[in-house]
Amino acid sequence: KSSISPLRKINAVINSYAVARQKEIDALQKNAEFRREFIADISHELKTPIFATQGYIHTLLDGAIDDKQVRMKFLKRAAKSLDSLDNLVQDLLTLNQMESGVIKFVFEDFDLKEVIEEVMEELEHKASKRKVQIDFKYEADKNYITHADRQKIYRVCQNLIFNAVKYNHDKGEVIIGLKAHKNHIQVDIKDDGQGIPPEDLKRIFERFYRVEKSRNKKEGGTGLGLAIVKHILEGHKSKISVSSTVGKGSIFSFSLPLVKESNPENP
């Protein structure tokens, strides 16, 4: 008996080593698969604005350049395609840096209401060119101080609020709510736009996932906005949640720590 026991032990060690190696190999294979898919996705996404720009430039070279009106129209379109290419590359860099942990989070105390107001100002600036009429109802009557990365939370609010406007209809409504709970602030961004089908809801936070391919093409997004939102909130140990009904609208919500609340008239 005593001579078998050491052998068994050795066997057990070898087995556990083999299991660990297999796990490593599986992880590496998964990683390789992920990279392959990622590169395929990126190439596909880059092609769209590149093809468009090429098309406009070749049309100009083929003679359209001689007509001043046509020339302006095609140059503007080419510039727009290059802008979307630039946005895409920027978003890809941000996402990549976040996934590899290169981006550091800088935590500080700040007023969450102020951040939302800044996003709304930016939106109003852009909305003057839009035909969609959006009413903002701001439900918070207090100022809420949180402890987070201000710049990145700006990005979260920007992506969510811009989406609420983008995927809305004429005379649509967007309601931004801030609610204080015991030790956290809840942010709700509610729209009465087109909504998201249940089968897509789980996947909208994946990079490049779109409910309908055509939705995004018309609106010119990168398909990376919600993936970035998810990563930023994970960096704050927070999560994004969504509930949506097709034809009625969506609510996106997240929470951040509440440091203190104050009354704007009596801070």
Ligand code: ADP
């Ligand atoms: P995009 O650049 O396409 O807007 P996002 O990652 O921000 O990328 O969003 C992913 C997809 O989720 C969008 O293409 C759209 O189909 C859907 N979506 C996001 N926000 C909303 C919303 N508020 N209402 C309806 N659909 C939405």
